[in-house]
Amino acid sequence: MAEEKRGIVWRSTGSWYTVRDEKGDFFACRLKGKFKIKGLKVTNPIAVGDKVLFHLEPGSDENGVIHDILARENYIIRKSVHKTAHGHLLACNIDQAILIVTLTFPRTSLGFIDRFLVSSESFRIPTVLLFNKCDLLDEEVAQIQDEYMNLYSALGYPSLSISALQGINLDAVRSIMEGKTSLISGHSGVGKSALVNTLIPHLDLATSAVSTFANKGVHTTTFAEMHEMNANTFLIDSPGIKELGLVDMSEEEVAHYFPEMRDLIGACRFHNCKHVNEPNCAVKEAVLEGQIAQSRYFSYLSILENVDNRR
Structure with missing residues (x-):
């Protein structure tokens, strides 16, 4: 019987996985049979x-077979693009998520930001927002970005204005990532690969200009991969996300993943209030009084509607 090894999945290309063992050596591994995670329908x-846990294939020093997945601390998941009833795992066992957003070339919607935050909140994963391409903003858009950053910072999501290409505020980014395993995510074209290249220059990841047609990004990262910044700092670069469909979430849960609404749960007239049409709703009153941003409430309604339609 081959020696059992323990490692971390470093790279996923679909059918093969690069696994780094506890000594720091890398192996190309495949799955043993079909894995099914109890209670979780996923494409990957x-x-x-x-x-x-894996063991080497007979007669090989490089190829292995994964035969067990150890318990996960957390994960970030999205709805599968190809199988709507399934989810697709973006990354597992992370210390924090870093969402890169841009208000120009391409523009990241507040709805997309809020969906990502809800997904990370569902596992209590701390999330940082990096507003990239600050060097391209005119005065009006820069003011809008400041408003967004103030909104999310007040909710407990650290927000930072950066330029990956110009090197603006990247020392602060390094400080945020130090000693952690971070997932870097966002739309295609927001500058994920450019940021990773700046943080870890020797990688020289492929980057691409944003198409001016429809102002949409071009996919340059085709699979998720972990990179090492230093001995105790790692980042996971993931393919660009066009849309972020949420999975494994009930109507009753959604408000719990909005911190400003979570603080008001129990203050409504009805204990099962959905904060939509019910009278004496503390959440709706907070929206009217400006204590909850309208954009956040509209995101909540949109997510609630999608969850209800899925049912």
Whole structure:
């Protein structure tokens, strides 16, 4: 019987996984049979960041077979693009998520930001917002960005204005990432690969200019991969997300993943208030009084509607 090894999934290309063992050596591994995670319907049973047990194939020093996935601390998941009833794991066992957003070339919607935050909140994963391409903003858009940053910072999501290409505020980014495993995510074209290249220059990841047609980004990262910044700092670069469909969430849960609404749960007239049409709703009153941003409330309604339609 081959020696059992323990490692972390470093790279996922679909059918093969690069796994780094506890000594720091890398192996190309495949799955043993079909894995099914109890209570979780996913298109990819293993994701970057997963801790796995594997053994080498007979006669090989480089190829292995994964036969067990160790318990996950957390994960970020989205609805599968190809199988609507399934989810797709973006990363597992992370210390924080870093969402890169841009208000120009391409523009990240507040709805997308809020959906990502709800997904990370569902596992209590701390999230940082990096507003990239600050060097391209005119005075009006820069003011809008400041308003957004103030909104999310007040909700407990650190927000930072940066330029990956110009090197603006990247020392602060390094400080945020130090000693942690971070997932870097966002739309295609927001500058994920450019940021990773600046933080870890020797990688030289492919980057692409944003198409001016429809102002949409071009996919340059085609699979998720972990990179090492230093001995105790790691980042996971993920493919660009066009849309972020939420999975494994009930109507009753959604408000709990909005911090400003979570603080008001129990203050409504009805204990099962959905904060939509019910009278004497503390959440709706907070929106009218400006204590909850309208954009956040509209995001809540949109997510609630999608969850209800899925049912």
